[in-house]
Amino acid sequence: xxFDGILALVRRLLGSKEFPGVREILRKQHDYILVDEFQDTxxxxxxxxxxxxEDDHGKLVPGKLFIVGDPKQSxxxxxGADIIAYEGLRQQILDEGGEKVILRTxxxxxxxxxxxxxxAFSRLIVQNGRLQPKYHAxxxxxxxxxxxxxxAIEAILIEDADAxxxxxxxxxxxxxxxxxxxxx
Numbered sequence: 001x002x003f004d005g006i007l008a009l010v011r012r013l014l015g016s017k018e019f020p021g022v023r024e025i026l027r028k029q030h031d032y033i034l035v036d037e038f039q040d041t042x043x044x045x046x047x048x049x050x051x052x053x054e055d056d057h058g059k060l061v062p063g064k065l066f067i068v069g070d071p072k073q074s075x076x077x078x079x080g081a082d083i084i085a086y087e088g089l090r091q092q093i094l095d096e097g098g099e100k101v102i103l104r105t106x107x108x109x110x111x112x113x114x115x116x117x118x119x120a121f122s123r124l125i126v127q128n129g130r131l132q133p134k135y136h137a138x139x140x141x142x143x144x145x146x147x148x149x150x151x152a153i154e155a156i157l158i159e160d161a162d163a164x165x166x167x168x169x170x171x172x173x174x175x176x177x178x179x180x181x182x183x184x
Contacts, residue, residue, distance in 0.1 A: 003079070007044045014051045026052055031064065038069030038089075042080035046089050060096050067093070068103075071133045072125060087130045106138045110146040114138055116153055 001009065014023045033053050035041065041049070053065035071086055094100060106114055118137045125135040154177075158169045 004044070007042075007048065011044055011048055011051070014048060023051060027054075032066065033064060034066045034068070036068045038067040039071050039073045039083070039086055040069075040079070040081045041085060043082050043085040044080075046082075046085040050089060050092070060093060060098070062097060065093060065098075072135075083132075084130055087133075102136050104136060104139050105141055107141045107144070109140060110144045111140040112146060113153060114140045 013019060014026070016022065030052065033049065035049060049065070049067075050060075053060050055061050067090065069086060071083055090100075109117075122135050122137060126132065127134040156170075156173050158166050158173075161169060
């Protein structure tokens, strides 16, 4: 059975009139459901999650379902991921009393890099109905500092190269940059 086939079988089982107790057993087994990287779910996975988080009347059990995801990343369409499925379940959660929390703190990058990201993506990511969400600026952690002296960001443009040549030139540039760095 393929991965998609397994998902289809699970959905069919959860809605089965022949085995109605399976869904109830699974619902009772889990007090909370947390789905991280929710932007990577496809409509079938979203439906399965919904079935496990709902009560007998088709309403989400308050406080049972938590989804974490970045809809801007759903552009990759990982294994059939679908922004509309993401938005559908997110909106159902909100409509039924859930709370939206925007996580803005980036713990990996310093302020100068984050300033560049915000400046670029606040112009590139434009809200478009349910297909593209609004851009939310990110912030550095309060203790984030630039580790090395010199420019916070270096851009090296490689032009007129095919993919293989570009990868080779990128690798050479990175190796050269590393060689110039002082040893710690």
